[in-house]
Amino acid sequence: MPLHKRGCPETPVIVAGGGPVGMVAAASLAREGVPVVLIESAHRPMTDWRASTFHAATLELLDGLDLTGRMLAEGLRVPVYHFRDRKDGLVAEFDFSLIADETRFPFRLQLNQQHLVRMLHERLSRTEGVELRFGTRVTSVAVHEEGGATVTLAGPEGEHTLTGSHVIGADGAGSTVRRALGIDFAGYTYPERFLIASTDVDLSSVLPGIADVNYVADPHEWLFLLRTPESWRAVWPVPAEQPAEEATAEATLQRRFQGLAPRAEDYPIVDRQLYSVHQRVAETFRVRDVVLVGDAAHINSPMGGVGLNSGIHDAVDVTRRISRIRSGRGDAEPELSAFADIRRRVALEYVQADTQRNTDRLRETDEEVRRAGHEEMRATAADPVRARAYMRRASLLESVRRFGIGLPPGEHASAATP
Template sequence: MEFASSLGPMTWHSATAAPVSRDRPVAVIGAGPVGMTAAAVLAAADLPVVLVELSPSPRPDWRASTFHAATLELLETIGITDRMHAEGLVVPTFQFRDRRDGLIAEFDFGLLADETRFPYRLQLNQQHLVRMLAERLAGDDRVRMRFGTRLTGLEIDGDGARLAVSGPDGADEIRASYVIGADGPRSTVRSALGVAFDGFTYPERFAITSTPVDLQELLPDLGHVNYVADPEEWLFILRTPESWRVLWPVPAGCSADEASDPERLQLELQGVAPYGPGYPVIDHQVYGVHQRVAAAFRVGPVLLAGDAAHINSPIGGVGLNSGIHDAMDAARRLARIATDPATGVEAELAAYDEVRRTVAVEYVQADTQRNTDRLRETDDAVRRRNRDEMRAIAADPVRARAYIRRVSLLESVRRFGIGTPPLEMEGAR
């Protein structure tokens, strides 16, 4: 089976969809944190799942490392947060700083203590959640994990979807009732559906470098999470259990090799805080950054989630979180469809498309773009207004609480819910 460039005018009628069964499981494409979460939620609902992942084993990707309160609430429902806390780092505050003027404002997640059991950020590199869930699902007979397997074709038919795959045992076909495409920004699923991925790419790339050197010993007033504005080279500095991580922009004319040169890395890190012995580097990545949202998050029985549906600047730490929210929303709706004959399939899937795309546009894209622009602003008058605004927000507990609720996605979850039945969503729209 070959991919077409678009599915064209194909329609899908929910009344003819095959029920979820061993013969027609839910297929989850991509075994990163979003796909693994979706599979775990579906398995917890006693649904059969086939998980397809190109990598031969769970991927050791260091990139995202922040879990916000709303996400921890959701992950608690599948019993994984105790393990996450055992390995993670609880961070109750974050700072907005200026590279020239130092600390501008500090925000305390404790303002949310009356609303959530998790009034903080949990710093834990995303590969640890993937590992934890992979270990759990490996012993679950409801889940078939097919690592080292490439999706080579996808067609929608009256019974759900047909997936062509190629893996260690050769070519094969999977018949699925529903599909969750969580296969990243270059999503094969999204491409097969012919769904546009509109938006833009930043002219600069971002470099993120990890070092075991304790930056708080060198900069005693530094927080564990710091957004550092500067018109020439802004920074994002945060602590994880393994290391301190520093992110900075790479100029458009600088190659990945140049940006990764050890002497350049030392120069960048020494510019953050002088350190005589020299900084050891335990991880370094250079990557392109985009602000893009899929034109649709659902085509027939196929749902897009996480980076397959939306990608954004990492400034704000919400990309991973919103992807997990997608996974939870999709899995809860599919579980309800599979177990409750009275559930309106079309209404549920349409609600997923509407809600998750609205959150991606109105919260994730809007806030991460605003955060990034604030850090890299070059106009001195605008920079002063930004500093004054952040100070004023932090000094007012009411405004500070509202700000923290929004940037942590707690506001969007309280507004729309996760997997909320369509009839209960009217007030959120």
């Protein structure tokens, strides 16, 4: 009998990856009483500061996991953000209150992703039916024609295997699960790298009038500037030819911050990261009972703050389907095919398209194109109908209302609640 049928209720779902997307997948399954084994190569929960934005559609999903209240208590609500020009100043202001009639979360919540990981780790550590294996990595995956899959693991107890009814690959851009399945990861890598640096100086005091989230266009050195509960964070492009040591050196960071807002004292730097940025989507998100979610399935520019959010949507979508399959309320093939088709379509039509457009708008060098882009942003912000449509898309409400999250095959999204 296939392992995903109710005849083997003790067979777990294996989640590869203990970042925020993998943790959400495990919590979503555990909430439905599905046994889970989460595999993470790091020896402790991840503390990466990279992603920090949670949009309205994501907060709705996390509210279903009883997480949003705690996140709101620790995070920073940002109802307004700016699109600015490095030389000309404010171009357009966008206000999430335009979608307040559609969601209880009309704002961006700024909260570094490691806090969500911490909250989920605390919960999962004491949840019956959940096993967390840190310091263990997946080395190979074997998919069974009769159902389920077996992963080979390397960890403190040596090499061994584990069989699950399903395997969820949430193991990042370099996904071992994706590579083991031979899935192509088509796309490209930006020539420049991105530098993230954080300071505990209140930049609003030295840059009066800025919002808590700012996209700043400039043909030579564009900038993304946002506030989190711990600090202010800046993201700059780094030329491909600049050595990493020079890009992250203290003198370089001081020069960057002082060029943004001159200050008598040095800027205290509390975090710095340099990373390559890609626009890539897996050719498929599924091989039989093994699926890909988050960065394992799609990676993109951070301009828009939708990568982590879309990954969480992937996780909730597929775990709802797996729960139905295991309980006998859903058929495996149509359920998992719907997941793979819908989530890949969202990645291409929304995540990739919007983040590419956002990044291009910031770094445009053609002056005529740049000015036309600015005028378009001004016109959009000034028209309540266009601005509302823009905010629905930016908050991911449009894609969720259009496609739903984990709906049974054939059910129309407009009839569903988040």
